[in-house]
Amino acid sequence: MMDALSVVTQLRDLASEPQNREAIVQDQGCLPGLVLFLDHQDSQVLYSTLQTLRYLAESPLNIKTMKNELGMMVSLEHLMERSEVNSDITALAQEVYGILSAPETPRTPDRPRRKMKPQFFLNSSNKKAKSVTLHIQGLDTTDKRGLCEDALLTVRGVISFTFQMALRRCTVRVRADLSTESLASAIAATKVLSAQQVVKNEAGEEVLVPLSTSDVSVQESPTLPDYLPEDESPERNMDKAVSRTTAKGDAGGSWLNAAAGFLSKTFYW
Numbered sequence: 001m002m003d004a005l006s007v008v009t010q011l012r013d014l015a016s017e018p019q020n021r022e023a024i025v026q027d028q029g030c031l032p033g034l035v036l037f038l039d040h041q042d043s044q045v046l047y048s049t050l051q052t053l054r055y056l057a058e059s060p061l062n063i064k065t066m067k068n069e070l071g072m073m074v075s076l077e078h079l080m081e082r083s084e085v086n087s088d089i090t091a092l093a094q095e096v097y098g099i100l101s102a103p104e105t106p107r108t109p110d111r112p113r114r115k116m117k118p119q120f121f122l123n124s125s126n127k128k129a130k131s132v133t134l135h136i137q138g139l140d141t142t143d144k145r146g147l148c149e150d151a152l153l154t155v156r157g158v159i160s161f162t163f164q165m166a167l168r169r170c171t172v173r174v175r176a177d178l179s180t181e182s183l184a185s186a187i188a189a190t191k192v193l194s195a196q197q198v199v200k201n202e203a204g205e206e207v208l209v210p211l212s213t214s215d216v217s218v219q220e221s222p223t224l225p226d227y228l229p230e231d232e233s234p235e236r237n238m239d240k241a242v243s244r245t246t247a248k249g250d251a252g253g254s255w256l257n258a259a260a261g262f263l264s265k266t267f268y269w
Contacts, residue, residue: 006142008037008048009149015055016162025062031069038075038093043086046079050092057099067100076100129159132172132180133198135208136187139168148193151186158183169198184211 011030014020024030037049056062066072076097080090138144145163148170152158157178162171172183184195196208 004037004040004045005042005048006146008034008045008052012048012052012055013162015052018059021056021059022061025056025059025065031066031072035069035071035075038071038079043089046085046089047092050079050089050096053096054092054099057096063100063104073097073100129173130176132174132183134170134172134183134187134195135198136168136170136193136195138193139163139165139170144193147190148187151190151193152183155182155186170195181212185213188213 011024011034015024034049034052037045040046040049053066057066076093079085079093080097082090136148139148145165148163149161152161152170152172155174155178157175159173159175161173163169164171174183180197184197187193187195194213196210198206199209201207
């Protein structure tokens with residue numbers, strides 16, 4: 001059963017991978033649906049939508065289409081002016097708006113445009129972070145994924161996370177002083193999930209490291225997490241270990257098409 005948050009969360013995770021971004025923007029249903037989500041009342045839906053748009057805007061080929069999408073810039077402006085929303089949401093809306101409204105750098109035959117340096121969800125108050133990749137036993141359904149998300153969001157110091165469901169993995173960005181055991185304890189508290197850390201040994205091979213969940217104090221977080229630059233994450237260096245199926249459809253019809261249909265049928269209020 002799809003709902004607004006699950007749809008936009010999965011779109012965000014698809015958009016986090018560069019090979020999917022242009023396909024998402026070219027789809028006739030997804031981009032209009034994301035614009036509609038910018039007026040949603042749920043702060044988590046708003047934040048996930050802005051995360052998705054920020055990922056999509058990382059592809060220079062997407063910017064013109066996104067900027068010209070009906071309602072995009074107006075909705076971002078409106079969101080930037082909403083006083084009742086979380087300050088992180090306002091800041092991220094301003095960042096997306098700035099990227100889409102920036103003048104395009106002209107290209108010449110002998111000087112092609114340089115690839116945009118990733119600076120995702122930049123917050124100047126967050127200077128240092130570390131990334132932890134977890135293998136989560138039991139992470140095999142969307143319901144279990146929801147339990148894991150809820151558990152991670154309660155931990156003070158968690159900044160962001162991205163799932164690779166096919167591998168039962170979650171890459172979590174956290175503040176440098178947060179212990180990995182705190183994450184494992186929060187996940188273990190679900191009673192149906194357990195976590196091990198994925199690390200590389202001296203031979204460069206991935207191994208699973210057990211994590212202690214006893215006698216670990218978990219500080220709960222009352223607010224949405226901040227986001228940090230992606231260049232502090234080792235996720236991009238994990239090659240095929242974190243690869244996901246692309247947004248292109250398979251023989252049975254892709255999840256992307258299903259999500260687009262859901263967006264167009266349900267959220268044209």
